[in-house]
Amino acid sequence: MIQINRLVKRYGKTEALKGLTLEIEKGTVFGFVGPNGAGKSTTMAILATLLEPTSGQAYVGGYEVTKQPREVRRLIGYMPDFFGVYDNLTAEEYLDFYGANYDIPAQERRQIIPQLLELVNLSHKRDAYVDSLSRGMKQRLGLARCLVHNPEVLILDEPASGLDPRARIELREILKELRDMGKTIIISSHILPELAEMCDVIGIIEEGSLVAFGRVDEIYAKMQEKRVLRIRLLDRVEEAMTRLREVPTVSGVTREGNWVVAGFTGNDEQQVELLRELAVAGLPVAAFNEAQGNLEEIFLEITKGVGS
Amino acid sequence: MNLLQRLRNPVLVNEWKLRMRTRRSPWIITFYLLVLGGVTLTFIYLMTGGGGHYNPNRSRELFMVLSILQLAMICFVVPGLTAGVISGERERQTLSILLTTNISATKLIVGKWLASLSFMTFLVFATIPLYAIVFLYGGISPAQLLKVFGFYLITMLGLGSVGVLISTLIKRTGIATVLSYAVVFGYAAGTSILAEVIREFIRYQRRVYYSTGAPMPLWPDLLHSINPLFGMLGIFNEGPVQDLRRVISNRFSLVSVDPFWLYVLFLAFVTVVCLALAVYLIKPVRPRLRKAAGEE
Numbered sequence: 001m002i003q004i005n006r007l008v009k010r011y012g013k014t015e016a017l018k019g020l021t022l023e024i025e026k027g028t029v030f031g032f033v034g035p036n037g038a039g040k041s042t043t044m045a046i047l048a049t050l051l052e053p054t055s056g057q058a059y060v061g062g063y064e065v066t067k068q069p070r071e072v073r074r075l076i077g078y079m080p081d082f083f084g085v086y087d088n089l090t091a092e093e094y095l096d097f098y099g100a101n102y103d104i105p106a107q108e109r110r111q112i113i114p115q116l117l118e119l120v121n122l123s124h125k126r127d128a129y130v131d132s133l134s135r136g137m138k139q140r141l142g143l144a145r146c147l148v149h150n151p152e153v154l155i156l157d158e159p160a161s162g163l164d165p166r167a168r169i170e171l172r173e174i175l176k177e178l179r180d181m182g183k184t185i186i187i188s189s190h191i192l193p194e195l196a197e198m199c200d201v202i203g204i205i206e207e208g209s210l211v212a213f214g215r216v217d218e219i220y221a222k223m224q225e226k227r228v229l230r231i232r233l234l235d236r237v238e239e240a241m242t243r244l245r246e247v248p249t250v251s252g253v254t255r256e257g258n259w260v261v262a263g264f265t266g267n268d269e270q271q272v273e274l275l276r277e278l279a280v281a282g283l284p285v286a287a288f289n290e291a292q293g294n295l296e297e298i299f300l301e302i303t304k305g306v307g308s
Numbered sequence: 309m310n311l312l313q314r315l316r317n318p319v320l321v322n323e324w325k326l327r328m329r330t331r332r333s334p335w336i337i338t339f340y341l342l343v344l345g346g347v348t349l350t351f352i353y354l355m356t357g358g359g360g361h362y363n364p365n366r367s368r369e370l371f372m373v374l375s376i377l378q379l380a381m382i383c384f385v386v387p388g389l390t391a392g393v394i395s396g397e398r399e400r401q402t403l404s405i406l407l408t409t410n411i412s413a414t415k416l417i418v419g420k421w422l423a424s425l426s427f428m429t430f431l432v433f434a435t436i437p438l439y440a441i442v443f444l445y446g447g448i449s450p451a452q453l454l455k456v457f458g459f460y461l462i463t464m465l466g467l468g469s470v471g472v473l474i475s476t477l478i479k480r481t482g483i484a485t486v487l488s489y490a491v492v493f494g495y496a497a498g499t500s501i502l503a504e505v506i507r508e509f510i511r512y513q514r515r516v517y518y519s520t521g522a523p524m525p526l527w528p529d530l531l532h533s534i535n536p537l538f539g540m541l542g543i544f545n546e547g548p549v550q551d552l553r554r555v556i557s558n559r560f561s562l563v564s565v566d567p568f569w570l571y572v573l574f575l576a577f578v579t580v581v582c583l584a585l586a587v588y589l590i591k592p593v594r595p596r597l598r599k600a601a602g603e604e
Binding site for chain 2: 049052066069083103149
């Protein structure tokens with residue numbers, strides 16, 4: 001559905017995108033992850049036909065974004081990271097205005113708008129002026145606005161930023177519903193664990209280049225090539241640390257009270273063997289855990305030091 | 309899609325709705341009518357000696373004063389109304405969303421331009437009762453009355469298009485407004501100052517080279533004819549523009565040009581150029597003219 005080939009964008013001497021290449025299949029929820037200034041918003045703006053790349057091509061539904069912007073606009077619903085609203089319009093009028101901009105006949109708009117307001121849980125705010133809505137409600141209204149012409153692709157730039165936890169949960173629920181409707185969604189966020197739940201595929205971008213791309217479980221697996229072991233001992237902690245340092249697959253052994261934390265690069269069998277050795281040595285092991293890496297840790301690990 | 313649907317402009321409808329919902333709009337209308345009404349009615353009171361008598365020649369003067377006052381108001385209000393139409397959308401962070409919809413750049417610019425000017429047109433037409441009062445006293449032909457309103461309309465369209473272009477070019481509404489005022493006042497004063505400077509320069513040259521007999525070139529008068537103040541005075545056969553018709557008739561015996569139409573032509577040209585540029589500039593992904601030509 002979306003194809004990006006060697007996309008480069010320069011702002012003067014700054015290179016925001018350095019030959020970005022990626023492909024997103026139809027019906028995929030793609031999480032675009034990266035620190036500030038990595039190039040996420042630039043990529044999304046190019047896909048939304050708002051920015052011309054310096055070189056390279058981007059296609060949405062087979063249409064080239066710079067050569068066929070009108071066709072692309074029919075296919076996409078774009079929500080920028082920051083967007084304004086017309087405060088003197090009611091929620092219904094706001095959606096009606098954008099519906100008219102998409103050449104949707106008035107009669108059809110009258111049918112669609114209540115459905116959209118219901119989808120984003122704003123039916124009760126239909127006649128409320130937009131300036132009276134909370135930030136979370138405005139964000140949901142913005143999402144409804146993206147859907148007014150029933151686009152196949154949704155490009156959502158940081159839709160959860162600035163929202164309180166309740167509003168985030170509500171937004172997440174709506175996005176799940178949209179995923180179930182078969183929309184192709186590109187969503188960028190700094191709230192990485194949220195993306196893990198919602199996305200099928202994740203791309204991590206750093207300084208204009210894609211540093212990781214794949215299904216969420218693949219990225220987890222990649223991360224787990226280096227596991228973190230947490231071992232709790234009742235006694236003889238120093239002795240256990242000395243023994244662990246002698247094992248070639250173990251590195252970075254540190255102590256946190258009665259816990260020993262160490263990096264481990266071995267496989268499952270080697271992990272079992274390590275536990276057995278500790279037990280055979282008579283060390284009082286009370287707990288032997290593998291620390292669960294979340295997306296936050298994966299992100300920090302993958303982008304470690306690159307942007308700093 | 310039928311023609312009516314094609315001409316339908318959601319931006320225009322939305323702008324009307326938004327503009328008439330602000331508290332500022334009724335205040336502007338009230339203030340505008342109070343200023344023009346106050347001046348006109350005071351003038352009538354003084355002219356008629358408190359209602360005792362009237363002179364049709366003074367009525368003509370009153371009509372001219374009212375027309376020029378209204379023209380000055382247009383020159384003052386239009387840049388303020390139009391300079392924020394695009395930059396305001398940009399500042400409000402609604403422009404990028406609009407640009408990703410199906411609405412064409414032309415519809416967007418024309419919608420914004422017409423919406424801002426429709427309010428000014430509304431203001432001008434709200435003053436018709438004042439004109440009706442003055443018209444009652446005589447001294448003005450119906451053709452002159454129509455020309456005055458035509459003059460207002462084309463002036464609004466022209467100056468409004470300049471404001472829209474500047475609003476598209478400049479990202480900040482404050483700077484765009486200042487620049488629009490500078491351009492409009494530069495045009496309003498500059499054209500006639502330039503005309504007089506050129507005329508004086510030509511006269512000086514002729515005195516130096518002893519060629520005083522040669523006829524004066526047309527274009528100082530042409531510059532006067534595109535000046536709003538002198539253009540307006542020309543409708544009442546006053547000011548330097550009235551000479552232009554005579555000079556053209558003398559020089560090109562078959563051609564008769566009404567300076568009013570020169571003004572209309574000039575501002576129509578300005579309008580088309582400014583709007584076309586604004587449409588080109590607002591497009592986030594612009595067609596590459598040179599490349600396109602090369603491909604052909």
